[in-house]
Amino acid sequence: MRPPAGASPRGALNWLRVRLFATPLDAVVTLACLALLAWTVPRILGWAVFHATWTGASRDACQGSGGACWAFVTARFGQFIYGFYPLAERWRVDIAGLWLVLLILVAAGPPWRGKRAAVLGLGVPLPAGAALLLLGGVAGLPLVETREWGGLMLTVVLAVAAGAIALPFGILLALGRQSGLPLVRSVAIAFIEFWRGVPILAVIFLASILLPLILPSGVTVDKLVRAIVGLALVVGAYMAEAVRGGLQSMPPGQAEAAKALGLGYWLTTRHIVLPQALRIALPALVNEFIALLKNTTLVLIVSLLDLLGIGQAALADPKWVGLTAEAYSFAGAVFWILCFGMSRYSLRMERRFAKAQAR
Amino acid sequence: MPTRRSTLARWFFDVRLRSYAAQAALVAALLWLVWSAVANAVANLAKQGVATGFGFLGTVSGFDISVKLVAYGPGSTYGRALFVAVLNTLLVSAIGIVLATSIGFALGIARLARNWLLSRLAGAYVEFARNIPLLLFVFIWYYGVLTALPPPRTGHALFGAVFLNNRGLVLPAAQDGSAFWAVPVAILAGIGMLAALRAHRRRHPERFGAAPSLTVTLGLALGLPILAAVAAALAVRWDVPRLQGFNVRGGVVLNPEFVALCLALATYTSAFIAEIVRAGILAVGEGQRDAAKALGLPPGLTLRLVVIPQALRAILPPLANQYLNLIKNSSFGAAIAFPEIVQVFVGTALNQTGQAIEIIGLTLAIYLAINLSVSLLMNWYNHRMRLVTR
Numbered sequence: 001m002r003p004p005a006g007a008s009p010r011g012a013l014n015w016l017r018v019r020l021f022a023t024p025l026d027a028v029v030t031l032a033c034l035a036l037l038a039w040t041v042p043r044i045l046g047w048a049v050f051h052a053t054w055t056g057a058s059r060d061a062c063q064g065s066g067g068a069c070w071a072f073v074t075a076r077f078g079q080f081i082y083g084f085y086p087l088a089e090r091w092r093v094d095i096a097g098l099w100l101v102l103l104i105l106v107a108a109g110p111p112w113r114g115k116r117a118a119v120l121g122l123g124v125p126l127p128a129g130a131a132l133l134l135l136g137g138v139a140g141l142p143l144v145e146t147r148e149w150g151g152l153m154l155t156v157v158l159a160v161a162a163g164a165i166a167l168p169f170g171i172l173l174a175l176g177r178q179s180g181l182p183l184v185r186s187v188a189i190a191f192i193e194f195w196r197g198v199p200i201l202a203v204i205f206l207a208s209i210l211l212p213l214i215l216p217s218g219v220t221v222d223k224l225v226r227a228i229v230g231l232a233l234v235v236g237a238y239m240a241e242a243v244r245g246g247l248q249s250m251p252p253g254q255a256e257a258a259k260a261l262g263l264g265y266w267l268t269t270r271h272i273v274l275p276q277a278l279r280i281a282l283p284a285l286v287n288e289f290i291a292l293l294k295n296t297t298l299v300l301i302v303s304l305l306d307l308l309g310i311g312q313a314a315l316a317d318p319k320w321v322g323l324t325a326e327a328y329s330f331a332g333a334v335f336w337i338l339c340f341g342m343s344r345y346s347l348r349m350e351r352r353f354a355k356a357q358a359r
Numbered sequence: 360m361p362t363r364r365s366t367l368a369r370w371f372f373d374v375r376l377r378s379y380a381a382q383a384a385l386v387a388a389l390l391w392l393v394w395s396a397v398a399n400a401v402a403n404l405a406k407q408g409v410a411t412g413f414g415f416l417g418t419v420s421g422f423d424i425s426v427k428l429v430a431y432g433p434g435s436t437y438g439r440a441l442f443v444a445v446l447n448t449l450l451v452s453a454i455g456i457v458l459a460t461s462i463g464f465a466l467g468i469a470r471l472a473r474n475w476l477l478s479r480l481a482g483a484y485v486e487f488a489r490n491i492p493l494l495l496f497v498f499i500w501y502y503g504v505l506t507a508l509p510p511p512r513t514g515h516a517l518f519g520a521v522f523l524n525n526r527g528l529v530l531p532a533a534q535d536g537s538a539f540w541a542v543p544v545a546i547l548a549g550i551g552m553l554a555a556l557r558a559h560r561r562r563h564p565e566r567f568g569a570a571p572s573l574t575v576t577l578g579l580a581l582g583l584p585i586l587a588a589v590a591a592a593l594a595v596r597w598d599v600p601r602l603q604g605f606n607v608r609g610g611v612v613l614n615p616e617f618v619a620l621c622l623a624l625a626t627y628t629s630a631f632i633a634e635i636v637r638a639g640i641l642a643v644g645e646g647q648r649d650a651a652k653a654l655g656l657p658p659g660l661t662l663r664l665v666v667i668p669q670a671l672r673a674i675l676p677p678l679a680n681q682y683l684n685l686i687k688n689s690s691f692g693a694a695i696a697f698p699e700i701v702q703v704f705v706g707t708a709l710n711q712t713g714q715a716i717e718i719i720g721l722t723l724a725i726y727l728a729i730n731l732s733v734s735l736l737m738n739w740y741n742h743r744m745r746l747v748t749r
Contacts, residue, residue, distance in 0.1 A: 018473075019473065019474065019475040020474060020475055020476060022473060022474075026473070026474050029472075029474050029476075029477050030474060030476050030477070033474075033476040033477055033480055034476070036480075037480075180378075181378050181381060181382050182382075183382035183385060183386060184381070184382060184385055187385060187386075187389065194723075194727070197687075197726060197727045197730040197731070198687070198723045198726045198727065199687040199688065199689075199690035199701065199726060200687070201690040201691060201693060201694075201701060202690055202701050202705060202719075202722055202723065202726065205701065205705045205719075206705075206719050206723070209705075209709070209715050209719065210400070210715060210716075210719060212403075213399070213400045213403050213404065213715060213716075214396035214397075214399050214400045215399060216399050217399070217402065217403055217406065290490070294491070294492040294493065294494075295492070297492040297494040297495065298494060298691075298694075300494070300694065301693060301694060308492065308494060308495055308498070312498065312502075315502075324498075324499075324502050324503045324507070325503060328495060328498060328499050328503060331495060332491050332495050332499075335490065335491055335492055335495065336487070336490045336491055339489075339490035339491070340486065340490045343489070343490065
């Protein structure tokens with residue numbers, strides 16, 4: 001008997017016939033794809049690996065190799081990661097980075113008895129702690145001005161700071177949008193739709209120009225803070241929509257049962273609604289965070305040099321001029337690894353909830 | 360017997376009174392925030408000696424714009440500059456949407472192909488493109504590809520009529536485009552005839568059945584405009600670019616910023632559209648296909664009458680969202696000095712006039728207006744396509 005259509009074909013030859021050479025057209029498509037791969041893959045590998053130059057002091061070291069000049073990246077590696085952060089103080093960035101990585105590992109890791117306490121203990125002091133550590137000026141740490149920050153470190157600072165502001169802000173907005181009070185609801189809707197309707201690049205411009213204007217004269221706002229505020233406004237509005245998705249998927253019986261037990265609005269929200277809604281909204285929130293991480297590159301237009309910006313700036317160095325492919329490959333690879341990792345995590349969460357729902 | 364509370368306590372626990380108080384407090388706080396921000400801004404701007412009001416729109420701008428669809432020069436006004444910039448944003452968005460939709464649909468369908476290699480390649484591209492910042496796409500296309508092209512003399516040429524070099528993409532230009540009015544006329548005529556045909560068939564369902572055949576539909580909707588375009592192209596005289604000395608002369612030049620921005624928007628957004636298309640097609644239940652087969656519908660009709668209409672219903676809302684994103688993302692042109700709204704207005708005009716509040720307000724208002732009109736259009740279409748349950 002023939003296996004039903006769609007069943008996985010057995011045997012290597014059979015698999016080849018069904019999945020690659022089922023019809024003449026399929027065979028042509030397969031051969032075209034193979035030709036494309038045969039043409040590109042050896043070239044890319046040859047450029048990036050076999051003919052590449054890994055060390056050297058200037059692009060002269062790579063002359064005539066016909067491959068990638070990774071010497072550019074290795075020579076500038078410190079700058080790509082830390083920006084212009086003073087060499088002797090870079091350990092502070094390392095500690096802040098390790099702190100963040102530890103928090104992420106614990107939070108995304110398997111559940112255990114003390115997990116909640118560990119996440120709170122690591123996460124709550126992180127914003128203030130990392131800010132003090134990186135900025136310095138207290139406890140014997142020399143002050144490192146934000147204009148010396150840059151590279152991957154600046155990218156992470158922007159994303160984490162803007163995300164940490166945007167999440168609670170977005171939760172409040174989402175609650176406002178679901179509120180029974182008409183004025184609160186209209187204010188939340190207007191706010192969310194406004195920031196979702198304008199380009200994030202224009203908002204970063206706006207924050208950098210308008211913030212100093214609308215504050216009383218004499219008050220100055222750091223350029224980095226302005227960029228964070230601009231990013232947080234837009235991301236907050238998007239996160240509000242993600243949280244709303246979670247709130248709307250809650251069965252109304254949950255809140256009604258809490259009300260019947262005599263819990264007020266805030267107690268119900270805090271203990272019954274939000275814990276469940278946020279768990280449902282988590283994959284969507286992670287996706288918003290990925291978008292935020294990608295959009296941090298836009299701070300280039302207010303002349304903050306994040307990972308991509310510092311690569312772009314390094315291309316102007318006469319010693320390394322013209323190495324666009326190397327600079328973009330490096331920046332692209334770092335962004336890709338971070339974003340792809342997060343998107344896999346979000347997918348895993350989604351599947352786990354789908355399984356839990358099905359039970 | 361209920362305990363008696365004092366009037367004050369009764370007020371304090373009155374739910375309606377509480378909600379009024381909370382809302383009044385919110386509005387008061389917002390008004391105070393806005394008022395103090397505006398007051399500070401007015402004071403700060405006055406101290407810098409910056410003019411207020413929209414009078415500047417009528418004054419001479421003094422700068423030129425490299426890409427313009429309508430007449431513009433340094434002697435034109437700021438208002439005219441804004442108009443040119445809005446047209447540029449719309450042009451880039453329109454081209455980006457057409458390219459991204461075609462690439463995205465092709466990728467999405469390729470991901471579902473039975474051919475393992477094809478679906479894997481499409482999947483690899485989608486995963487590659489979705490996890491990289493759009494700004495990197497813009498830089499790769501602009502600095503990595505278009506400005507790195509050879510100069511005109513050694514640049515690429517296609518059929519001796521299309522040139523690609525570090526000055527941009529040079530295409531043949533119609534010397535007198537008036538004959539192309541036939542194309543929109545043909546589109547309208549095609550739609551009109553199709554509507555008339557449908558109405559006629561609906562009046563006599565016993566003779567024809569409800570829908571015109573695919574050939575007739577495509578012929579009227581696509582064939583008629585294509586025929587008109589071909590006829591118009593043959594009728595007009597073309598200004599064909601040619602290599603002369605060190606440069607390409609004649610034709611219409613699309614500068615590198617323009618080409619790079621269009622390609623970056625298309626290659627980035629197409630990955631998201633591909634995912635939407637794939638999810639939409641997968642959302643049509645297996646049972647639908649089985650039922651169509653059981654009714655004896657051939658595969659072509661199954662696709663056209665059963666799968667596509669249902670998939671479109673799942674595809675359209677997120678697709679509209681991607682179109683809105685693409686329009687907003689056209690502002691990334693500011694990073695490579697392509698003269699779109701943000702670059703011309705928040706960049707150049709703001710630098711020259713210093714009128715931050717008016718210029719930023721106007722810019723945001725334009726984006727909100729564009730967004731609103733696209734979402735209204737898509738909502739109207741969604742409403743027409745919705746599932747009618749009885």
